[in-house]
Amino acid sequence: xxxxxxxxxxxxxxxxxYPFYARMRAEAxxxxxxxxxxxxxxxxxxxxxxxxxxxxxxxxxxxxxxQPGEQNFPxxxxxxxxxxxxxxxxxxxxxxxxxxxxxxxxxxxxxSYLLERAKAKGELELMAxxxxxxxxxxxxxxxxxxxxxxxxxxxWSTYFALGNDALATPEARERxxxxxxxxxxxxxxxxxxxxxxxRDDLISGLIAAHDEGGKLSxxxxxxxxxxxxxxxxxxxxxxxxxxxxxLLCHPEELERLRRNPGLLExxxxxxxxxxxxxxxxxxxxxxxxxxxxxxxxxxxxxxxxVIGSANRDPEAFPDPDRLDLGRTPNRHQSFxxxxxxxxxxxxxRLEAQLALKGLLEAFPELEFAAEAPAWRPATMFRGLExxxxxxx
Ligand code: HEM
Numbered sequence: 203x204x205x206x207x208x209x210x211x212x213x214x215x216x217x218x219x220y221p222f223y224a225r226m227r228a229e230a231x232x233x234x235x236x237x238x239x240x241x242x243x244x245x246x247x248x249x250x251x252x253x254x255x256x257x258x259x260x261x262x263x264x265x266x267x268x269q270p271g272e273q274n275f276p277x278x279x280x281x282x283x284x285x286x287x288x289x290x291x292x293x294x295x296x297x298x299x300x301x302x303x304x305x306x307x308x309x310x311x312x313x314s315y316l317l318e319r320a321k322a323k324g325e326l327e328l329m330a331x332x333x334x335x336x337x338x339x340x341x342x343x344x345x346x347x348x349x350x351x352x353x354x355x356x357x358w359s360t361y362f363a364l365g366n367d368a369l370a371t372p373e374a375r376e377r378x379x380x381x382x383x384x385x386x387x388x389x390x391x392x393x394x395x396x397x398x399x400x401r402d403d404l405i406s407g408l409i410a411a412h413d414e415g416g417k418l419s420x421x422x423x424x425x426x427x428x429x430x431x432x433x434x435x436x437x438x439x440x441x442x443x444x445x446x447x448x449l450l451c452h453p454e455e456l457e458r459l460r461r462n463p464g465l466l467e468x469x470x471x472x473x474x475x476x477x478x479x480x481x482x483x484x485x486x487x488x489x490x491x492x493x494x495x496x497x498x499x500x501x502x503x504x505x506x507x508v509i510g511s512a513n514r515d516p517e518a519f520p521d522p523d524r525l526d527l528g529r530t531p532n533r534h535q536s537f538x539x540x541x542x543x544x545x546x547x548x549x550x551r552l553e554a555q556l557a558l559k560g561l562l563e564a565f566p567e568l569e570f571a572a573e574a575p576a577w578r579p580a581t582m583f584r585g586l587e588x589x590x591x592x593x594x
């Protein structure tokens with residue numbers, strides 16, 4: 203299991219991982235990344251990524267890795283069928299394309315409010331002022347999480363997401379533990395409150411499924427709340443941030459979109475492909491011996507599908523490093539594949555479409571500010587820490 207001389211801890215990886223992926227696809231399509239107490243096989247070619255995401259020999263159930271004394275909070279993304287099927291069906295009704303479509307005017311209202319606020323202030327830090335609040339407000343409202351707690355759970359969620367990454371420092375790992383503990387405590391409290399005073403929101407619906415139907419356990423209830431909150435935080439935020447960044451790096455494509463607003467849907471798909479917010483799949487391990495890209499994977503070994511690389515594989519996309527907002531077909535894998543395909547995809551798409559449309563209409567002169575944007579160090583969630591923009 204020798205790692206080839208492609209170093210993902212090279213600081214250049216954080217700014218631009220794509221040349222690293224190109225080498226991995228060519229030289230080491232099964233790449234061993236040691237981390238923490240073990241390591242994982244990373245697969246970078248389009249076909250292998252699709253296989254890992256779809257093949258149920260690769261398991262997600264984390265319960266067997268829980269250390270004595272540690273708690274486990276099952277949810278759909280860390281379980282296999284039949285638990286996965288049950289847990290997913292309990293919330294899927296809240297995310298159907300039809301339900302999400304009905305949220306359009308409300309999301310539009312939030313977009314306008316945030317942009318007006320930035321205009322009045324005369325400056326825009328794209329992440330803190332726009333990309334971050336929009337998805338967080340939407341998911342918090344949908345779930346029924348009080349808005350005034352926003353700053354607090356945003357911090358815990360980010361600790362958790364970054365601290366569990368293969369590039370995380372020991373301090374970041376420690377903060378991740380703190381983040382998850384805080385989120386558990388927070389939801390325990392909120393769930394108790396909502397049980398006393400049910401409302402018309404997702405959390406109250408989940409409590410009823412637990413209390414009345416026995417359809418999910420107390421741990422699953424907390425696990426599901428945490429999953430939805432984090433999924434709503436660390437992903438759509440980065441689609442808006444990375445998408446705007448890609449547009450500003452390609453002024454001719456930005457101009458093309460401004461002149462042709464009918465391109466909006468296809469533009470969002472291309473931005474998803476070009477700089478995927480979730481660069482690699484979440485935890486999976488081989489349930490049995492399996493061979494992928496010529497590599498035998500032993501039962502119990504971790505695997506990861508590098509979505510960000512699959513999306514740039516020349517075997518799947520002509521001229522893959524070119525941003526082409528009209529690209530068709532565009533079978534990117536940014537929302538995953540198979541039974542764990544992103545439940546929030548319709549919501550994420552709508553939010554990003556309305557956000558970009560609003561941003562371009564509000565600021566016809568949008569451009570990079572003098573201060574360069576800064577990327578967060580991570581292999582899973584690719585996003586910007588800070589992104590000041592200028593709008594003349
Ligand atoms: C699953 C990406 C937004 C909820 C996934 C997966 C990906 C993904 C790649 C599969 C992970 C794997 O198989 O390892 C994204 C991206 C988003 C986004 C790129 C934004 C641009 C959202 C939103 C929600 C959401 C807004 C809503 C709360 C979920 C859930 C799953 C999931 C619940 C687990 C599905 C299952 O296990 O059956 N997402 N996501 N996502 N996503 Fe998203």
